[in-house]
Amino acid sequence: MENxxxxxxxxxxxxxxxxxxxxxxxxxxxFTRNYTIKTAVDDISFSIKxxxxxxxxxxxxxxxxxxxxxxxxxxxxxxxKIVVNGMNPHKEREKFVKTIxxxxxxxxxxxxxxxxxxxxxxxxxxxNVPDEQYEEHMKDVIDTxxxxxxxxxxxxKLSLGQRMRCELAAALIHNPPLLFLDEPTIGLxxxxxxxxxxxxxxxxxxxxxxxxxxxxxxxxIEALCERVVMLDEGKxxxxxxxxxxxxxxxxxxxxxxxxxxxxxxxxxxxLTKDHxxxxxxGESDLIWVASVDSDExxxxxxxxKVTAVKKIADLKILEISTEEIIRNxxxxxxxxxx
Amino acid sequence: MEYLSIFFQYVGQYLKTRLTYRADMVVEILSDFLxxxxxxxxxxxxxxxxxxxxxxxxxxxxxxxxxxxxxxSIFASFFNIWDFTDRYIVKGEMDRILTRxxxxxxxxxxxxxxxxxxxxxxxxxxxxxYAGDKLGLEISWYDPFIFLLLVxxxxxVYAGIFISxxxxxxxxxxxxxxxxxxxxxxxxxRYPVDIYNKIIKYVLTWILPFAxxxxxxxxxxLKRDEWYTYAFLTPVVGLxxxxxxxxxxxxxxxxxxxxxx
Numbered sequence: 001m002e003n004x005x006x007x008x009x010x011x012x013x014x015x016x017x018x019x020x021x022x023x024x025x026x027x028x029x030x031f032t033r034n035y036t037i038k039t040a041v042d043d044i045s046f047s048i049k050x051x052x053x054x055x056x057x058x059x060x061x062x063x064x065x066x067x068x069x070x071x072x073x074x075x076x077x078x079x080x081k082i083v084v085n086g087m088n089p090h091k092e093r094e095k096f097v098k099t100i101x102x103x104x105x106x107x108x109x110x111x112x113x114x115x116x117x118x119x120x121x122x123x124x125x126x127x128n129v130p131d132e133q134y135e136e137h138m139k140d141v142i143d144t145x146x147x148x149x150x151x152x153x154x155x156x157k158l159s160l161g162q163r164m165r166c167e168l169a170a171a172l173i174h175n176p177p178l179l180f181l182d183e184p185t186i187g188l189x190x191x192x193x194x195x196x197x198x199x200x201x202x203x204x205x206x207x208x209x210x211x212x213x214x215x216x217x218x219x220x221i222e223a224l225c226e227r228v229v230m231l232d233e234g235k236x237x238x239x240x241x242x243x244x245x246x247x248x249x250x251x252x253x254x255x256x257x258x259x260x261x262x263x264x265x266x267x268x269x270x271l272t273k274d275h276x277x278x279x280x281x282g283e284s285d286l287i288w289v290a291s292v293d294s295d296e297x298x299x300x301x302x303x304x305k306v307t308a309v310k311k312i313a314d315l316k317i318l319e320i321s322t323e324e325i326i327r328n329x330x331x332x333x334x335x336x337x338x
Numbered sequence: 339m340e341y342l343s344i345f346f347q348y349v350g351q352y353l354k355t356r357l358t359y360r361a362d363m364v365v366e367i368l369s370d371f372l373x374x375x376x377x378x379x380x381x382x383x384x385x386x387x388x389x390x391x392x393x394x395x396x397x398x399x400x401x402x403x404x405x406x407x408x409x410x411s412i413f414a415s416f417f418n419i420w421d422f423t424d425r426y427i428v429k430g431e432m433d434r435i436l437t438r439x440x441x442x443x444x445x446x447x448x449x450x451x452x453x454x455x456x457x458x459x460x461x462x463x464x465x466x467x468y469a470g471d472k473l474g475l476e477i478s479w480y481d482p483f484i485f486l487l488l489v490x491x492x493x494x495v496y497a498g499i500f501i502s503x504x505x506x507x508x509x510x511x512x513x514x515x516x517x518x519x520x521x522x523x524x525x526x527x528r529y530p531v532d533i534y535n536k537i538i539k540y541v542l543t544w545i546l547p548f549a550x551x552x553x554x555x556x557x558x559x560l561k562r563d564e565w566y567t568y569a570f571l572t573p574v575v576g577l578x579x580x581x582x583x584x585x586x587x588x589x590x591x592x593x594x595x596x597x598x599x
Contacts, residue, residue: 014595065596066596069433069596072436072437073436073437074432074433074436074437074594074596075594075595075596076592076593076594090592093436094439094440094441095439097436097437097438097439098439100437102437104433104434107430107431107433107434108434109434111351113355113358114351114354114355118351118354121347122347122348122351125343125344125347126344126438126439126440127438127439128340128439
């Protein structure tokens with residue numbers, strides 16, 4: 001299958017000046033400024049095939065938004081090559097944006113004061129969508145997102161969840177083959193999130209829409225994406241299947257003990273000194289978490305040793321969550337390959 | 339052609355929203371009207387004491403003022419970009435604009451239009467007819483067309499200057515007070531430029547050509563033939579300044595840095 005997005009050695013640097021301290025410094029700033037160059041996106045390359053759903057993750061300031069903005073033609077790259085839908089996003093912007101849909105979770109595409117369907121009509125005009133195509137496609141979108149009853153309400157009277165569903169519909173008016181979603185589920189409740197995920201899966205299956213998704217909510221990515229691209233400090237630190245990431249990192253399990261009396265780290269370490277265990281304190285000094293290898297003898301060994309000496313109120317065995325995996329990766333700063 | 343149909347769709351939508359806030363609209367039109375009236379009273383008071391100023395009579399001055407209001411009101415209805423930096427750059431609304439397949443400046447014009455300001459043109463016409471009648475001016479069949487051309491030129495001059503100023507926002511998003519200052523300078527264009535000294539006259543003609551919004555084009559209708567060259571330069575100057583502004587804008591868009599989030 002052909003690549004719908006191709007990025008080679010993409011770079012974006014922002015020049016900003018830092019001001020010196022004090023009044024004297026302010027005067028010096030007038031004549032010579034201290035420029036600092038901040039590289040937001042540092043030499044990244046990747047490609048995305050038609051029909052893929054890719055999760056784009058990273059901490060705040062990792063360069064997610066900046067790279068999405070370059071892919072959508074909003075920002076001009078400092079260096080490197082981008083081809084999306086066979087075009088250079090920034091150079092041919094007005095022609096290019098007809099072939100993509102964009103949803104920024106924190107920014108509305110809709111007009112605040114007018115009814116949702118009027119917003120849709122304006123967008124239909126802007127994207128120059130023919131009537132027949134609009135009728136057929138939008139009916140489907142509106143039904144699936146269940147926003148029929150909201151169409152005649154002004155956007156300002158909608159709840160966040162309702163608005164977000166309308167935003168999604170608005171981004172799809174011209175039925176673009178490629179959809180960029182930046183934090184589409186931010187601040188939404190579980191039900192709406194589920195509905196949106198279901199919808200995204202559906203359009204991906206039905207129209208073969210390629211979706212690039214950034215989010216802080218990893219459950220979105222787990223539910224939707226087979227592939228993740230992970231950024232840190234402007235560089236790609238992992239690009240591959242989510243499954244592999246889990247397998248290489250989630251080797252261990254956690255055992256959470258809730259004791260009925262106080263426990264100390266030393267005491268616990270002493271008890272389990274035969275096994276490879278990392279102890280961590282939980283929310284109080286009654287709760288302790290032991291991270292161990294996923295090995296049955298180790299797990300039962302640790303539990304046996306501890307429960308033989310300490311009284312426990314509760315005991316849980318936890319699989320390490322994706323969230324935790326990601327956190328570990330960021331702490332270590334690199335990805336281990338299996 | 340496509341842009342024209344988008345334009346009308348926006349206008350329709352705009353009227354619809356405005357009509358749902360009827361009270362608001364009435365208040366706005368009234369306050370606009372009052373503002374014009376105060377300006378007019380000011381002129382009447384000033385010229386109540388002098389009948390001639392650098393060779394211009396009171397009624398001629400009033401006529402120029404009336405003319406000025408027409409291109410100005412067109413500018414004010416469509417080029418409300420004085421808060422561009424704040425609204426579109428700092429708040430990052432430009433991101434949204436840039437993801438749509440229509441020229442970014444055109445979208446902003448459509449989003450920010452305030453058609454109520456067009457009532458200023460009505461005031462202007464009334465003032466012109468009043469003063470013209472007192473001066474005994476005659477209207478030829480081709481005058482309305484020339485009028486349209488000159489008004490358009492004047493509006494483009496205004497638009498060009500203010501768009502150029504707005505583009506500063508692409509390079510630096512710090513707050514400047516240039517916009518209100520420029521509104522003040524713009525007002526000089528409604529008085530005959532030969533009442534100012536040479537430098538100011540030069541500036542108002544070639545650098546910030548506000549004189550092409552008021553006195554120059556109006557002098558055509560006042561049959562002041564010593565100013566005819568300038569009067570007919572109005573559409574040219576308008577086009578040149580507007581094109582320059584759009585070019586600057588297009589360069590600015592490539593320098594857009596986005597709002598961080």
